[in-house]
Amino acid sequence: xxxxxxxxxxxxxxxxxxxxxxxxxxxxxxxxxxxxxxxxxxxxxxxxxxxxxxxxxxxxxxxxxxxxxxxxxxxxxxxxxxxxxxxxxxxxxxxxxxxxxxxxxxxxxxxxxxxxxxxxxxxxxxxxxxxxxxxxxxxxxxxxxxxxxxxxxxxxxxxxxxxxxxxxxxxxxxxxxxxxxxxxxxxxxxxxxxxxxxxxxxxxxxxxxxxxxxxxxxxxxxxxxxxxxxxxxxxxxxxxxxxxxxxxxxxxxxxxxxxxxxxxxxxxxxxxxxxxxxxxxxxxxxxxxxxxxxxxxxxxxxxxxxxxxxxxxxxxxxxxxxxxxxxxxxxxxxxxxxxxxxxxxxxxxxxxxxxxxxxxxxxxxxxxxxxxxxxxxxxxxxxxxxxxxxxxxxxxxxxxxxxxxxxxxxxxxxxxxxxxxxxxxxxxx
Amino acid sequence: xxxxxxxxxxxxxxxxxxxxxxxxxxxxxxxxxxxxxxxxxxxxxxxxxxxxxxxxxxxxxxxxxxxxxxxxxxxxxxxxxxxxxxxxxxxxxxxxxxxxxxxxxxxxxxxxxxxxxxxxxxxxxxxxxxxxxxxxxxxxxxxxxxxxxxxxxxxxxxxxxxxxxxxxxxxxxxxxxxxxxxxxxxxxxxxxxxxxxxxxxxxxxxxxxxxxxxxxxxxxxxxxxxxxxxxxxxxxxxxxx
Ligand SMILES: Nc1ncnc2c1ncn2[C@@H]1O[C@H](COP(=O)(O)OP(=O)(O)O)[C@@H](O)[C@H]1O
Ligand SMILES: [Mg+2]
Numbered sequence: 042x043x044x045x046x047x048x049x050x051x052x053x054x055x056x057x058x059x060x061x062x063x064x065x066x067x068x069x070x071x072x073x074x075x076x077x078x079x080x081x082x083x084x085x086x087x088x089x090x091x092x093x094x095x096x097x098x099x100x101x102x103x104x105x106x107x108x109x110x111x112x113x114x115x116x117x118x119x120x121x122x123x124x125x126x127x128x129x130x131x132x133x134x135x136x137x138x139x140x141x142x143x144x145x146x147x148x149x150x151x152x153x154x155x156x157x158x159x160x161x162x163x164x165x166x167x168x169x170x171x172x173x174x175x176x177x178x179x180x181x182x183x184x185x186x187x188x189x190x191x192x193x194x195x196x197x198x199x200x201x202x203x204x205x206x207x208x209x210x211x212x213x214x215x216x217x218x219x220x221x222x223x224x225x226x227x228x229x230x231x232x233x234x235x236x237x238x239x240x241x242x243x244x245x246x247x248x249x250x251x252x253x254x255x256x257x258x259x260x261x262x263x264x265x266x267x268x269x270x271x272x273x274x275x276x277x278x279x280x281x282x283x284x285x286x287x288x289x290x291x292x293x294x295x296x297x298x299x300x301x302x303x304x305x306x307x308x309x310x311x312x313x314x315x316x317x318x319x320x321x322x323x324x325x326x327x328x329x330x331x332x333x334x335x336x337x338x339x340x341x342x343x344x345x346x347x348x349x350x351x352x353x354x355x356x357x358x359x360x361x362x363x364x365x366x367x368x369x370x371x372x373x374x375x376x377x378x379x380x381x382x383x384x385x386x387x388x389x390x391x392x393x394x395x396x397x398x399x400x401x402x403x404x405x406x407x408x409x410x411x412x413x414x415x416x417x418x419x420x421x422x423x424x425x426x427x428x429x430x431x432x433x434x435x436x437x438x439x440x441x442x443x444x445x446x447x448x449x450x451x452x453x454x455x456x457x458x459x460x461x462x463x464x465x466x467x468x469x470x
Numbered sequence: 471x472x473x474x475x476x477x478x479x480x481x482x483x484x485x486x487x488x489x490x491x492x493x494x495x496x497x498x499x500x501x502x503x504x505x506x507x508x509x510x511x512x513x514x515x516x517x518x519x520x521x522x523x524x525x526x527x528x529x530x531x532x533x534x535x536x537x538x539x540x541x542x543x544x545x546x547x548x549x550x551x552x553x554x555x556x557x558x559x560x561x562x563x564x565x566x567x568x569x570x571x572x573x574x575x576x577x578x579x580x581x582x583x584x585x586x587x588x589x590x591x592x593x594x595x596x597x598x599x600x601x602x603x604x605x606x607x608x609x610x611x612x613x614x615x616x617x618x619x620x621x622x623x624x625x626x627x628x629x630x631x632x633x634x635x636x637x638x639x640x641x642x643x644x645x646x647x648x649x650x651x652x653x654x655x656x657x658x659x660x661x662x663x664x665x666x667x668x669x670x671x672x673x674x675x676x677x678x679x680x681x682x683x684x685x686x687x688x689x690x691x692x693x694x695x696x697x698x699x700x701x702x703x704x705x706x707x708x709x710x711x
Contacts, residue, residue: 043592050580360576363537364590365565367558464538467572468528 043366044374051350051378058350058378061343062386068339069390069443070397072332073436074429077398079328081428083321089246090317092173094310095132095280096291102304109133110276116302117281127287127294130166133276134159135259137266139218141197145206152204154197154255156218158262161185167282175199176241177212186240187258194258195237198251199244212239216257220266235265336439340383340446347379347454351461358458359466368459375455383447391440398431482549484650484683485511485534491542492529503529505706506543511651511685516677518694519687520711521703527687528655530703534685535568535653536560548650565590566598569644573656575636577628583639584624587611590646599648607646614642618672634665641672645682652676654686658693670696 052058099113106112110133120126135158142151162185164170174196176182187194195214197205205214219232237257245251257265259276267273283294295309311318351358358371366374397404405427492504503526511517521527532538534545536552545553547567552560569590577586588611594600601607615624618638628636637657644652657673658666674696676682686697694700700711 042595043589046585046589046592047578047580050585054580356576357578360570360572360578361589361593363535363564363570364593365561365563366593367561464532467532467537467576 043361044370044377047361047374048378048381052381055350057346058382061339061346062382062389064339064342065336065383065386065443065447066389066393068332068336069387069439070394072329072336072439073391073394074397075328075332076325076435076439077394077429077431078401078427079325080430080432080435083325084430085428086246086317086321089173090314091310092169093243093245094313095167096283096288096310097128097281097295097298098134098308098310098313099279099281099298100277100306102306105274105277107274109274110279113276113279113305116305117298120298120301122284127283127297129282129284130163132160132163132167132280133259134278134280135262135275136277137218137262139216141195141201141205141214141216141255143205143207143211143214145208145211148206150205152201152253154201154253156216156262157254157256158259159187159256160259161187164280167280170243173243173245174241175244177239181240187256188260190238190240192236192238193261194240196241196243196256197239198248198254199242200248200252201255202239202242204252207239213237214239216255216265218262218266233265233268235261237261333442336443337446339386340443340450343379343382343386343447344450344453347375347451348457350378351375351454351458354458355461356466358461359463362463363467372455372459375458376451379451379454380448383451384444387440387443387447390443391436395431395436398429401427401429481512483510483546484513484515484548485509485685486546486549487530487534487543488546489543490530490533490540490545492526492533492538492540502706504533504540504543507703507706507708509534509701509708511683513650513683514677514681515699516674516684516697517686517699517701518697519685519701519703519708520691520694521687521689523689525689525703526706527689527703530708531653531655531685531687535570536564562597565594566600566647567650569647569649569652571637571640571644571652571654571657573659575628575633575640575660577636577639577643579628582625582627583615583620583631583642584608584611586628586639587614587643587646590643594647600646610646611642614645615639618642632665633661634668637661637669638672641669641676645676645680649682651683651685654684654688656688656690656693657686658690659688663692666690666692 101109101112110131114131117126117128117131118124120128122129137156137158139154139156140151141154142149174186176186186196192213195216197207197214207214213236215234215236217232217234219230221228222231223229243251243254243256263275283291287294291309292311295307298305299307362368362371487507487509490504490507491502493500493502507530509519519527519530529538533540536545540553543553544551547563552563578589581589588607591600591607591610596602601610612624615621618641620635620638620642623631623635628639631639641657654673658669661669670693673684673686677684686693687703688694701708702711
């Protein structure tokens with residue numbers, strides 16, 4: 042009881058101790074906020090990637106057959122959700138490279154591009170196309186932007202709109218590609234081109250890719266490359282979407298498919314964006330370690346403070362011992378004092394961090410209004426918000442780790458206090 | 471033979487020391503501070519041990535008060551041998567049967583006068599004759615502060631009190647748990663003579679009116695003079711005046 046009374050009084054009268062608890066709270070809160078925001082960014086980037094990147098991309102091993110899509114579709118019949126498998130939908134992709142040209146203000150501009158021929162409806166079933174796709178005119182919204190038109194539609198990456206000088210008045214562009222015919226010394230490149238209507242643009246959030254991205258209907262690309270008689274091959278690859286239940290672990294689905302269908306070459310969205318995905322993971326881990334160190338130092342600060350307190354209070358402890366306070370109670374005294382500070386710091390930090398994360402929108406809006414926002418106002422962001430994902434288990438983990446560290450710190454101080462000779466302090470002034 | 475022993479042959483002393491020895495190692499040297507000190511303090515007695523500075527008075531008092539252990543000899547409280555008793559028993563007895571008044575008061579700086587006085591009861595937690603409930607404690611604390619003349623200063627912190635007032639608070643604190651014996655180590659050693667005199671009077675009053683057994687060690691003849699019985703400490707032993 043005396044221990045509780047003393048601890049309470051020390052807590053109320055020692056502002057240095059409160060400062061150290063606040064220090065712990067601040068670093069813990071920072072850790073919670075930063076990890077949550079990093080999770081938010083990671084999730085957003087993953088989301089952006091997956092707007093246009095299919096979960097799985099498959100190819101037939103060896104020479105590409107003419108009926109590539111049909112062959113793979115037949116092979117994977119048993120893997121579709123309807124048959125109890127993991128795949129929701131398949132879409133054929135025909136890839137090519139070429140050049141896109143447009144004229145505005147009597148100036149021709151030209152950009153090299155990667156051309157993707159897709160079936161608009163099938164593509165939408167495989168990726169979250171609508172999240173990244175914008176129609177250039179209101180009348181096109183909600184329609185098939187590529188096929189079934191007098192002038193075939195063309196979707197370009199957002200940076201290309203500016204690169205080509207496209208505007209509301211200028212919406213047509215010429216796409217140029219071709220094929221290699223003949224062989225040996227007779228081999229030659231046969232160019233072909235066609236005028237398209239720019240019906241939409243995509244913004245995946247990754248300008249470096251979007252700047253080289255155009256989409257047309259697969260049929261149009263086949264005709265453009267191989268002439269009116271049609272294509273030599275119906276698809277360069279086949280894209281697939283994994284059911285929502287399994288979308289969290291695409292690599293496992295890929296491994297299972299690869300095992301059961303040796304003829305297929307299966308890659309995942311993570312494989313195809315390995316460097317970015319890995320960079321995000323490494324960044325998050327490094328940030329965690331750095332912030333962990335900061336939390337560690339704030340706890341070390343508490344530990345130093347507790348040790349100083351033990352020394353400063355040597356005489357008081359001696360007096361208390363002379364009044365019959367046992368050695369174990371002295372240990373308890375410092376342990377409790379340190380633990381209360383540590384627990385208050387960790388709890389306050391977790392709570393404060395969680396509050397910041399859950400009010401991130403208001404906070405960023407407020408900062409933005411005050412002119413000290415984190416956004417560069419000259420850059421037209423689609424959304425002016427900081428993504429943050431609050432993971433309760435992660436917050437609890439941070440809190441518990443900090444509390445454990447504080448326990449060690451308090452234990453160290455208490456151990457030091459228990460070794461003190463009460464007489465040494467009482468003998469002389 | 472001392473008169474009290476002669477008249478109370480059957481009475482057990484509150485405190486008894488038999489042949490206490492204590493030496494300190496100073497480097498290679500061994501300094502014997504106590505060389506067989508004997509002492510008996512009877513219930514209700516006000517005894518003083520007079521000795522020059524460095525004669526080993528504090529060392530003796532710490533051993534008698536169970537803060538330190540002797541290298542030889544025995545300490546008995548109400549007949550119970552405690553020199554080699556377990557730490558938990560000694561700790562318990564310190565809480566319930568004894569109290570210290572130090573030369574430099576040693577009040578806890580974060581607590582008011584009243585809280586300082588009540589602290590020993592909080593430590594004793596109702597054991598012995600210590601007040602049981604919080605209300606009882608508080609009441610006794612206020613009563614004791616009133617008794618030592620600090621009725622108006624109960625809420626003051628030690629820093630806000632003069633040396634004499636602090637020592638009064640320390641004496642009130644010493645009385646809190648109704649100890650068998652109150653040990654005072656140079657209780658007026660840090661006070662001017664007038665203030666010292668008032669502390670002398672207070673101790674005499676406490677001894678007379680409450681029947682509190684008191685053992686004072688001091689190098690001041692004035693202090694020793696107020697005690698009913700005086701012994702002298704010299705060369706590590708205690709002898710009659
Ligand atoms: N812990 C200790 N270590 C070494 N010497 C000590 C210790 N405590 C006391 N002494 C020595 O014992 C002698 C008596 O000390 P003390 O009991 O404090 O004397 P007094 O209280 O009578 O002035 C002194 O010479 C002192 O230096
Ligand atoms: Mg002394």
